[in-house]
Amino acid sequence: MNGDKKKGNVSRRTALKAGAAGALALGFPAIVRAQSDKIKIGHLTPLTGFLGALGEYAVLGMRMAQEEINKSGGVMGRQIEVMSEDSVNPATAATKAQRMLERDGATLLFGEINSASAKTIMQVAARNKRLFMSVGARSDVLRGKDCNRYTFHVDIPVTVMVNAVGQALMRDGLVKGKKFFSLTSDYLFGHDLAKAAKSFFAANGGSLIGDELVATDVTDFSPYLLKIRQAKPDVVSTNLGGNQVTNFVKQYAEFGLPYPVVGFNLNTADAWAAGDGNLGGIWPTVWHHDLDVPGSKAFVAAFMKKYGKRPENHAWIEYVSLKILAQAMNATKSTDTEKLIAYFESQAEFDLLKARKGYFRSWDHQLMQEAYPFTVKPKGQAKGKQDFLAFGAAVPAANQPLELLAPAKEQNACVF
Amino acid sequence: MxxxxxLEQVVNGLVxxxxxxxxxxxxxxxxxxxGVVNLAHGAFYAFGAYVSLEIAKHTGFGPSIVLSPVAVGLLGVLFERFLLRRFxxxxxxxxxxxTFGLAMVAEQLIRMIWGAAPLSASMPPGFKGQLMFGDFMFSRYRxxxxxxVAGVLAAIWLLLHKTAFGRVVRxxxxxxxMVAALGIRLQPYMTAIVVLGVGMAALGGALFAPITVVHPAMGAEIITVAFVVVVIGGLGSFWGVVLAALLVGVVRGITIHFAPAAGEASMYVLMFLVLMFRPRGLLGERIEKFE
Structure with a gap:
């Protein structure tokens, strides 16, 4: 009984407060206006589930950029306020995105890692005719079949990931005439990665003798490992995501299968979690803390000072993405969707803390930038637990066009 | 062939x-x-993994496997005394x-202490690799x-069936x-059972840390499977749970052999079928207080 009474009190008190707040808003329109002077950005990224660990880094990178921008006077003299929430799953992501635009006063949407969630947020953006900067989602179809003119994509698409690793594989003679067995994450991103990998194998004389789908919540890979052994491939290739990669890598080492592994997706946080001596093979990345560029080194140092740990690639990408957005708003002196789209489509250049600057390709809104393959340092060369990745040279090379590895128009058509 | x-999948499923x-x-x-559905059971599994990593930093792998379940078991005493007992x-x-709330609190607590990023855990290099028995491949570690597991199982069975403690519990x-009427307080027995159960979950976490991802939500991942096993096996039956656990492992292995994409769904289909024909589970006993 006591509990009931208490509950009644609380809700009544809350109602009173809400009423007071409403009255305040009515009585002092100036205050309301002052508040809306902030530029509000709706940020969604997975904080739970198999991509949750990456999402945590994403938030840290975004907050750091926000702080720096606001400290240096904000955008057009206005502070930016980023409202950040767990996107949970594609359906929830869409609901939250809609609410952020409709009720919370967000001018635009920002973030995401999960390709399936990014897809639903893109639909919300298009429906509301607002900008969505899709930061960490990599599925090709988002820039192809499912593209829309309100969305800009920062992370490298899966075709680039496959091509970045593919070039290294060709160099090592691991493609022509080789039999591949692949494991594919059973959601939009995995399917897309598998498609890109298949067309790469077909174009370069490799054959695919097995391709198995793996649910995103799989933690035990032993039945799949048995299937791989039964198939006796030359190379095992993985199109997995998030935690799956770590689980697979650990258990592959546990069973000690002899076939070389290549992977078309690995985030540094997942590689760090793989543990000593478990990881091998060649993998792609969009950024790595060892990158020898002054801007990047300064970012790593500042991040480590602030958070006491190394930034992961999702921390870097959210950081530069928010800076890109700030640059665009400052240049156009506006937060207007159409003006921002026009600015990005002008192929303006942005500093990505890499050797070369990047720009958004106008016909599919994909950021053109360098990518990197990495391998694993030989035993005994690693300094510390997070230092076992040997970072490769940028692809495309300095004398090649940035578009070299990206999907061509006829491969991945996008019509706005 | x-x-x-x-057959190899079947054997692997049993493991x-x-x-x-x-x-x-x-x-x-x-x-x-x-009579308590402990939704926080997965949290103790996760604690088991995290605590074993902490201990392993000082003592190495072997002792951490023993000490972590003990430490988490002590946590179980507090859990039983101050929370579970009231319900x-x-x-x-x-x-x-x-317990659902507690599971969420525990997950966030792990996030606060150890961070959301998965931790790296390795096993001693000697355990890595495969053993071949004829044409069958096994992971040495598994x-x-x-x-x-067999040792723990035997110990629990002996404890429940061959000791005075077990007689009271059963x-x-x-x-x-009736037990109360005979002048026996069940409460200390309950504390012991919770410590035992929670300790076993922690042992599972510690043992699986080297071959799976150690991350805050790992408890939520395992709890569903554990529930499915308990429901299929039937309540109150030691051998029911054993049978169900092995069955779930085998069915999953066979399903992945033929239709990998359906692998994770297979255990739910199995549960559905069992419940349709045996609502009390495979070997479930009739327990009066739950009817």
Whole structure:
């Protein structure tokens, strides 16, 4: 009984407060206006589930950029306020995105890692005719079949990931005439990665003798490992995501299968979690803390000072993405969707803390930038637990066009 | 050849089932004796993994496997004394809500202490690699794991069936009122059962840390499987849980052999079928207080 009474009190008190707040808003329109002077950005990224660990880094990178921008006077003299929430799953992501635009006063949407969630947020953006900067989602179809003119994509698409690793594989003679067995994450991103990998194998004389789908919540890979052994491939290739990669890598080492592994997706946080001596093979990345560029080194140092740990690639990408957005708003002196789209489509250049600057390709809104393959340092060369990745040279090379590895128009058509 | 491959999956499924068993048996015991559905059971599994990593930093791998379940078992004492105890006779929905809440609090606590990024855990290099028995491939580490599970299982069985302690517990499951009438307080027994169950979950976490991702939500991942096993096996039955755990492992292996994409769904289909024909589970006993 006591509990009931208490509950009644609380809700009544809350109602009173809400009423007071409403009255305040009515009585002092100036205050309301002052508040809306902030530029509000709706940020969604997975904080739970198999991509949750990456999402945590994403938030840290975004907050750091926000702080720096606001400290240096904000955008057009206005502070930016980023409202950040767990996107949970594609359906929830869409609901939250809609609410952020409709009720919370967000001018635009920002973030995401999960390709399936990014897809639903893109639909919300298009429906509301607002900008969505899709930061960490990599599925090709988002820039192809499912593209829309309100969305800009920062992370490298899966075709680039496959091509970045593919070039290294060709160099090592691991493609022509080789039999591949692949494991594919059973959601939009995995399917897309598998498609890109298949067309790469077909174009370069490799054959695919097995391709198995793996649910995103799989933690035990032993039945799949048995299937791989039964198939006796030359190379095992993985199109997995998030935690799956770590689980697979650990258990592959546990069973000690002899076939070389290549992977078309690995985030540094997942590689760090793989543990000593478990990881091998060649993998792609969009950024790595060892990158020898002054801007990047300064970012790593500042991040480590602030958070006491190394930034992961999702921390870097959210950081530069928010800076890109700030640059665009400052240049156009506006937060207007159409003006921002026009600015990005002008192929303006942005500093990505890499050797070369990047720009958004106008016909599919994909950021053109360098990518990197990495391998694993030989035993005994690693300094510390997070230092076992040997970072490769940028692809495309300095004398090649940035578009070299990206999907061509006829491969991945996008019509706005 | 095809048949041999299938057989290999079956054997591998049995090994995997042994690991499910470690988590599910504790869950089943706690429910059978206390009538509490412990949704926080997965949290103790996660704690087991995290604590073992902390201990391993100082003592190495071997001792961490033993010490972590002990430490988490002590946590179980607090859990039973200050929380679970209040709900034995209450509406089951209350204990469900409390342990559900606790599971979420525990997950966030792990995030606060150790961060959301998964931790790296490795096993001693000597355990890595495969053993071949004829045409069958086994992971050396999993065979070791299987031996540990078999040992634990035998110990629990002896404890429940060959000791005075076990007699009281089994009587307490069926007729707590009669046990009370005979002048035996069930409460200390319940504490022991919770410690045992929680400790087994922690042992599972510690043993699986080197071959799976150690991350805050790992408890939520395992709890569903554990529940499915308990439901299929039937409450109150030691061998029911054993049978169900092995069955779930095998069915999953066979399904992945033929239709990999359906692998994770297979255990739910199995549960559905079992519940349709045997609502009390495979070997579930009639427990009066739950009817």
């Amino acid at each position: 095809q048949f041999l491959f299938l 995997l089932g042994g690991y499910y068993l470690l988590i599910a048996l504790g869950l089943s015991l706690i429910f059978s004796v206390g 034995y006779t209450a509406d089951p929905i209350l204990s469900l809500l409390v 065979l070791l794991l299987l031996a540990v 009587a307490g499951i069926q007729r707590p009122d």
